[in-house]
Amino acid sequence: MPTITIASSSVEVNDEGFMTVYDEWNEEIGTALAANIGLELTDGHWEVIRFLRDDFASQGETATLRRVSNTGGMPTKSLFKLFPKKPAKKMAYIAGLPKPHGCV
Amino acid sequence: MKRLLVLGAGTAGTMAANRLHKVLKNEWQITVVDLDTEHIYQPGLLFIPFGTLDRKGVIKPRFKQFVKGINTVLGKIDLVKPELKQVLLMDGTVLPYDQLIIATGTTVAPEETTRISGDSDASEVHEFYTLKGAEALAETMKSWRGGKLVVHVTEMPIKCPIAPLEFVFLADAFFKDHGVRDQVELTYVTPLPGAFTKPVAAKYLGDMLDDRSIAVETDFYTEHIDTTGSGSGKLVSFDERVIDFDLLVTVPINMGSKYIERSGLGDELRHVPVDKHTLLANDYDNIFVLGDASNIPTSKAGSVAHFAVEIFVENFLQHIAGKPMTHSFDGHANCFIETGNQKATLLDFNYTTEPLPGTFPASKVGPLSLLTESRMNHLGKLAFRWAYWYLLLPGRNIFLPSAMSMTGKTPADQLDLRLPTTDSGDPDPGDSDPGDSGDSDSSKSDTPDIPIPSF
Structure with a gap:
């Protein structure tokens, strides 16, 4: 696992660049990760990211789009507007969480 | 006598x-409950x-x-009451248990996707995951005169995830x-980033689609399916892409049974969270979930x-004896993919090893070939129907180890493949945002020391 420095913090990431240690994340890192993929975070983004962080803490896995919509109350359409093209993967990346299961 | 109650008399429950x-x-x-009397060979x-x-x-x-000595009950499940160790049926029957197996599977829920339709729709929407749906589609296929056929997966996970790919291969052969x-x-329309989730199989299957x-x-x-009017139907995504179709063969969202939601046992898709190695339900010491x-x-x-049932049986015997469960399921899957013209290919993989090319089950001699089309694979798929009824369901052994083996497989790092690393063929480049794939591509080459996922 590579270790990288981001927003002045040293964090562990996997080969794809997703953070692997839940507690190493903070909001400055989230902002920097978002910038890496060309996103500037607004309140709308933060609402989603905080939901994902809290939900991971209680569920032990990254929420799917369906769960963010059903449980978090954020419509799927708005997630596509906030995190274009691949919202599930982008949200997880910025929130410092594993990407949701690649279901096979 | 202690009581083992099995909900669902399908593949896993049986x-x-x-x-x-x-x-x-x-x-x-042992008592088994199911809501109807016909066992369908779903493959x-x-x-x-x-x-x-037919x-x-x-x-x-x-x-x-079922073998003699197992009780069977015909009825619809209303609720599982874990605190009382009881299952209630819709007709008021109460079934007590000491240990419970949930094996009621997953099924299509087309009502979960918005459908806009009218009285004189020219385009048609079908599915083949139910017998009724498959038969209705057969009628349409007999007289269909051509046009745009779209095969579509709504959302993962779905049952038999390669079935829609097989459908499109068989459709190609059928029309030829x-x-x-x-x-x-x-x-072929999919929510996945490629033809399959894992890179090596996605590459092989993607090439087969290209060919x-x-x-x-x-x-x-x-987001929705619109069939109104006399023209083509429209499949519309949340990011506002539109795909026209004359005939849509869709795989609707798959969800577990409704009693699972009523009983508070499931996730958003009414699937029950379990330990993936023992299949014991997360919150209960006497509920296992199979299939x-x-x-x-x-x-x-x-x-x-x-494969999971073989591991489960060993574990269950330990569990009811009050011992720790020492057998661990590895997620082993083995799937034939019909590719048309009496050929098929084969995938063999588990939680940690993606589908790889090679031979199966033996090294070099096979006789089956992984990720390669062959007639032998097709014969294997046909033979499997017999094995299903006469070996698998009765609980006989079929000479395949339950754990996945690397024997005969070529490891991914020894393959000479040009695997897709980023999305190719963005269907609507005009709609892409500035932070999209182009951006991550450039950052990838500029700053190789900080891995950034390709979106």
Whole structure:
């Protein structure tokens, strides 16, 4: 696992660049990760990211789009507007969480 | 006698009950509940739309698949009450248990996707995951005169995730056989980033789609299906892509049974969270979940149910004896993929090893070949129907180890493949945002020391 420095913090990431240690994340890192993929975070983004962080803490896995919509109350359409093209993967990346299961 | 209650008499429930009865018949009374009396061989449904199999070829009496001594109950489940160790049926029957197996599978829920339709729609929407749906599609296929055929996966996970790919391969062969392939535009639409989730198989299967001139639309997350009017129907995504169709063969969202939600046992898709190695439900010490009903991160497929049941039986015997469970399920799946013209390919994988090329089950001699089309694989798939009814369901051994083996496989790092690393073929580049794939591509080469995912 590579270790990288981001927003002045040293964090562990996997080969794809997703953070692997839940507690190493903070909001400055989230902002920097978002910038890496060309996103500037607004309140709308933060609402989603905080939901994902809290939900991971209680569920032990990254929420799917369906769960963010059903449980978090954020419509799927708005997630596509906030995190274009691949919202599930982008949200997880910025929130410092594993990407949701690649279901096979 | 202690009481083992099995909910669902499909592939997993039938195998588990028959295997356990053999070893526990003097100590445990096994009761199985299901809501109807027909056991459908689900891998057979794929062939019905093409007229190569009919209902007689896929149905047997459900309760006759059990060995003598197992109780069967016909009824619809209302609630599981774990605190009382009881299951209530809709007709008021109360079934008490000491141990419970949930094996009610997963099924299509087309009502979960918004559908806009009118009175005089020209385009048609079909599915082949139910017998009724597969038969209706067979009728349409007989007289369909060509146009845009779109095969579509709504959302993952789905049961038998390669079935829609098989459908599109078989459709290609079907129209070629009928001499009308040039009048049919075939498109495969998936919410995944490629033809399959894992890179090596995605590459092989993607090439097979290319070879057959089948267009692929990836990362498509469906918002609604619109069939109104006399023109083409429209499949519309949340990011506002539109795909026209004359005939849509869709795989609706798959969800577990509604009683799971009523009982508070499931996730958003009514699948029950379990320990992926023991299949014991997360919050309960006496509820196991077998087959498609659980949330384990592997294919929802009969082969998975079979391998998992073998591990489960060993663990269950330890569990009821008050001992720790020492056997661990590895997520092993083994799936034949029909590719048309009496050929098939084969995938073999588990939680940690992706599908790889090679031979199966033995090194070099096979006789089956992984990720390669062959007639032997097709014969294997056909033979499997017999094995299903006469070996698997009765709980006999079929000489395949339940754990996945690397024997005969070529490891991914030894393959000379040009694997897709980023999305290719963005269908609508004009709609892309500044932070999208182009951006991550450049950052990848500029700053190789900081890995950034390719979106």
